[in-house]
Amino acid sequence: MAVAALFFASPALAQTVLDGKGALAEYDAGMAAIEAEEFETARLHLDRACQWGVAVACHNLGILWTNGKGGPKDMSKARPLFQTGCDGKYAGETPGDACFNYALALEKGWGGAQDLSGARDYYLKGCSTDQKYACFNAANMQMQGIGGDVDDAGAFASYDKACGLDIGDACYNAAFLIVKKRATGTAEKGFTHYKTRACELGVE
Incomplete structure (x- = not known):
């Protein structure tokens, strides 16, 4: 999205x-x-x-x-x-x-x-400055292989950052990647963390 x-x-x-x-x-x-x-x-x-x-x-x-x-x-x-x-x-x-x-x-x-490749690059550049929607859009492109190869690790990192910036859908998608075994969370930030945070931000 x-x-x-x-x-x-x-x-x-x-x-x-x-x-x-x-x-x-x-x-x-x-x-x-x-x-x-x-x-x-x-x-x-x-x-x-x-x-x-x-x-x-x-x-x-x-x-x-x-x-x-x-x-x-x-x-x-x-x-x-x-x-x-x-x-x-x-x-x-x-x-x-x-x-x-x-x-x-x-x-x-x-x-x-x-220019989808350029879009992906500039979303990532925006994400590096904590622009939360740039992080979310970059993650979507990384997860789906739009504008470049599928990059599950990169997508998870971008979703994690967007989640930390209060984008509920990013938290949900981070949880999704963990469930699908396309990413590995940590003891502190696993499936439950992201799913709970998504719910707190209004994503069911």
Whole structure:
């Protein structure tokens, strides 16, 4: 089950992490414009900040292109902005959201060709930053052999991480892998642990 959602990142950036105050000022102005629902102005400021290397500005600009706020909807514009938000410098506190959004675009073929291998890689990259839905989607692809070989050990690790981040379906699927003898739990985290946690999170 893929999570078809986009995440908007709005972390604060410290001046000390930027090469110049101009980029920070543009980013802050863009975020202030979003708060004021002045989306056309927000696009202008975030575009400048993105061009000056603020990756999170690229990601947030991609969200505006996706939602059609302040201008037209265009996933072909949003998609590369999500990639920059994931891979670029100064990605803010939540680069995993950009990685997730880029992976989702690759998986669904939004704004360009479908790329399942790339989607899997970027879900895993997002998971490495504790983006819980990226962990869950990566695990699904690993378990089913989508975008690469079946990887039960990798799927179990990704489900375990997503479960620890309170994704109930991930806990359930981790338990499933143990039951099917496709994975081995530990004394502390075996079938009962994952099944109980899934129930606690509302998955029966």
